Each structure stands twice: as C-alpha cells, then as structure tokens.
Amino acid sequence: MNKFDQEEFNNFILENNVIGFFKEPIKLKSGRMSNWYVNWRKPTNDAFLLNEIAQYIISWTEQLFSTKNLESKPDCFYGVPEGATKLAIITQHEWAKQSENYAKGSHSIPMGRAKPKEHGDPKDKYFVGLPHGKTIIIEDVTTTGNSLLKTIDNLKEAGIRIIAAYGLTNRMEKRDDGLSVSEAVKAKGVNYLSLSNALELLPKAYAKLQPGEEIAKAIEEEFKKYGVQELKLL
Helix, strand or coil: CCCCCHHHHHHHHHHCCCEEEEEEEEECCCCCEEEEEECCCCHHHCHHHHHHHHHHHHHHHHHHHHCCCCCCCCCEEEECCCCCHHHHHHHHHHHHHHCCCCCCCCCCCCCECCCCCCCCCHHHCCECCCCCCCEEEEEEEECCCHHHHHHHHHHHHCCCCEEEEEEEEECCEECCCCCEHHHHHHCCCCCEEECCEHHHHHHHHHHHHCCCHHHHHHHHHHHHHHECCCCCCC
C-alpha cells in the first residue's frame, strides 16, 4: 500500500475540479453565502476516481495509526448519509479485502438512512445494516459540521464505538456558536481529522483558476467573518 502523500491528494482535488469559485455568491447547505465551493459529487460518481479516493483514505488511516494519531485500526467505515454513503461503502469493502482476517462474517457493510425509518426494528431506524466494531465516520465536506454531529448522535444511540470522524475537506470555518468543527466534534468525545483543508487548497486553486481579484477579496472577507483564521489570496 502506498504511503499517503498530502501534496498528491491536494493535486487530486485540484485536477478533478473539486474546488472552484462563483462570480456571484451562492447559498451553501449551511445557509451561508459563499464565492467558493467544494464539491465531491462528481469524483465520487466515477467508479475509478471513487476507488482512488477510498485508497487515499485507507493509506491515510494506516499512516494515522502508525504515527499514533489514531488509537487503533477501525473495523468499519461509515458514511454520513447521504453525501458520503457511496464512498464509505467502497472504502469499507476495500479495507475488508485488505485485512488479514477477511473472511465470511468478518466485516459488515453498513449504510445510513437520510430520514429515520418510522416502523420496524428500532435498531434499523437510522441504518440499513449497523456498523460493527470500532468505527470511523466519513464526511465529504464540513462547514458547520451539523450533519456529522447528527450522525455521531445516531451512532452513539445505537451503541456504536466511534474512534474518529474524517472529512475529505474541511472548509475551516467557525460555527455560529464560535466553535470550529473539530472543537464541536471533540465536545462529543470524537476526534475530527481532515484529509485536506481550505487554508491549503484555496491559494492553490486561486493560482490555477485565476478567478479575479474581486472574488479573492470576497473570499478573504468570508474568512474574516467565518474562518478559523484569516486567509490571504492577494
């Protein structure tokens, strides 16, 4: 297995147009207006690229464990419904196949429900198959982290042991309560770790795409208002 390379992963993001700019600000899922976006939908809808992302997650997990930034290796990867569902399923499948104990009954392939099921077994309320064992949650993009926090609550209610939460990209914004996503997740007893972040990606994306000074100034203002720290693009 290849060692995780941060620069390589950042270049993968740029080459596959995951990050980009809007001339006019748009409303994000968080409700905030922004002149830039992070959209993992296209690469995670491509079978080849989806597998590449899964391999990045696996190599990153191995590296985190080897450097003691992860307390133990996971038994299961679980995606925040619905954005990271496909990615988590593929990652879990690849992780299982690469495990020494891979055999019948050794690994589950869990999936979450975007809306809770109102009938049947209470254990199936939020899940189409529960995670088994030590679990890592995967989210694609975190802004305020509300979907991730809700997922943590649902897993804890089901008695699942969560050893970490991953974000493919952290927008590096503070929530309305003043906490960063990492701090809000930590308050629930879970470590949040991101494979990439806006502070590293935005200068690279701006240099590559050259969207103009007006957009750069608008994004700098966004970070003054919401950022965990200010960002300079000009």
